[in-house]
Amino acid sequence: MIQKKICMLGATGVGKTSLVRQFVQSVFSEKYHSTIGVKVDKKVVRVDNQEVTMMLWDLQGEDDDFKIKASFLRGASGYILVVDLTRAASLEAAKRIQLMIEDEIGQVPFMILFNKNDLVDEIELDHEWMVEFAGERVLRTSAKTGENVDEAFNTLAKKMV
Amino acid sequence: MKPSADTSQETSAEPNANEDSDRKDGSVHNSNGDSKIGELRRILIGSEEVSSVLPEAVSKSSQKSTELTEATLPIVEENIRESVLRNPKVLADALFPVIGPAIRKAISAALSSMVQSFNQTLEYSVSPKGLRWRLEAFRTGRSFGEVVMLKTLRYSVEQIFLIHRETGLLLQHVARNPQDTEDADMVSAMLTAITDFAHDSFKTSEDATLDSFKISGLSVWIENSPDVILAAAIRGNPPLELREIFTTAIEKVQFTFERELEEFEGESEIFARARPELERCLQFQAMEEKEAGFFSPARLMLGVVSLVLLLVVGYFALDYWRWSGLLEDIREEPGYVLTDYQRGWFTHSVAGLKDPLANGASTLLANNGYDEDDVALSWREYHDSNSDFVIRRAQKLLAPPDGVKLSYQNGILAVDGKATSDWFSNAKRFGSMISGVEEVRVTGESQNDPISSIERSRIQFKCGTLEYRDASATKEVAEEVAKLATAGRFDIRITGFADRTGTEGVNREISSNRAKRVSQDIQTSLSGNENAKNVKLIEIGSETLAEDCVVTFKVTPQDQ
Structure with missing residues (x-):
């Protein structure tokens, strides 16, 4: 069995924790976000007949009052960057976070998820912006409906192994 | 391991079949270098030199360090596994002589453990200490088992986490209780996050790390090496010396797995070889029972209470024994019938029937150690038909x-x-x-009693005359007087009576004469009897009139 450390990042309120909750059954309380800034969950997935244990470090969202602790990123084999489709500002925050990640841990596999795709009427980001940031393979997700959630994590797992 | 130079020189002079073989297949050429390679091959494979030095080399290596053991361990394990898969009987036959004793030893150990556990359970359940701990458990809301463990445990290393320092991924985890292994990888990650958080928040220097933290009765001690974190969850109060054990363990892991740790990509199986080292860290030490002085207050109190209890129990046992004896004696005593009894704390009661001629109950009480005040007796009279x-x-x-x-x-x-x-x-x-x-x-x-016989006698006369109705009557009286004379000296008052007919004077005279006649006849009968002098006959004529015309007798001893 292979273990991989994966960090969930993004601006505050983009839906990181909801995505994780959709993907795994949490053990630890979410209050750890506001206390030590991170909560760890685990999900075992199968990639090419090999079990991969994904240790999901769900980091507290970055905002004006809270900056992501670099030490939490150390040793990550990949990361998921979450953008809120209904808040254009979250895309700018994601760009800053990605720069910080590459500065801290270098180039590692990652996924950029455009979340809250279920709120169709409130979407602020147009497709060009998304493609500009994430490339042609833009993955829209919804933590509420579960849309593309498993696919996002499984894809990242494949990239890492 | 390589052969010595001397060995090399000796063996190089000899031709070798393998060398020839190599030449034939053309893979090794007849150059000087090829010759040396062939020689080396001959030494390693064909020569007996290696076999002669190998045992010694293995022995020395084992004494020097455990590296050889650790290196050969997977091979041996794999060989055993393969052997069992191919033919289990071979290994079963080899192990047969040791399986029996091993099972007996295991059963013996299990029984011993069970008895010890039973003793502890008894001690903790019924002793004052156990009751005190139960009260504490009730008061604090903890389970009784937890309180017992906290009171008796000096310390116990419950779990050891071996964590990759950079990624926070769990390399290995050992636990005293197998159930604690669940979610160890997430605990490992959170521990890393906490140490990172502590480092970032309170760092005093770049290499500052979180050494330990404590939650109620559980301590977590953390040891760091360049690539590894060893976290130990310890219950109780561990001594500082325990850190040396952890330090030694983490240093050994760091040294042994240095390359694997540097190249770690998330595969932790290889670190299973570190488990024996980690399991050595699962230390345990029970608290030694503090030996109280022989005359500790608790023992004195217990002694006094025991003594009082013993006296009370002894008194009532003795009383019960006495009481049973008393009831038994009453039941067996003639003339008594026991109908009811009651045993009180200090006084008892007994009721029943008693024959007036039966022995007194006081003897029965005394025989059984009771005073009359100790037992209330209530008897109703009856006549025993015995x-x-x-x-x-x-x-x-x-x-x-x-x-x-x-x-x-x-x-x-x-x-x-x-x-x-x-x-x-x-x-x-x-x-x-x-x-x-x-x-x-x-x-x-x-x-026959002569006195009563004489006094019962009545001599009948024909009324108005001195003529006997029965002539032999006086003779029988005379015989009785003769017997009486042999027994002592007596006065015999002979009283004559007359009936109501006739005048008073005639009646007085005739009654007197009747007495005289009887007296004379008796004296006549006694004539010649030498004892006759012992009897004095006194004739009296009664003035009282009677129904019959009779003479009566009254005998009186002369000394009265």
């Missing part, structure tokens, strides 16, 4: 003279022996009134 009591009652009522024997059976009072006919007559008359006597059977010899 033969002894019937005879006792008969003796008391009839007062049998010496020589008379009374016996009783089936309602019949038998009277045997010698007594006067009067006594026998009374015995018959009054004996049947005795409780339990239905019939009086006299079988004894009746002895």
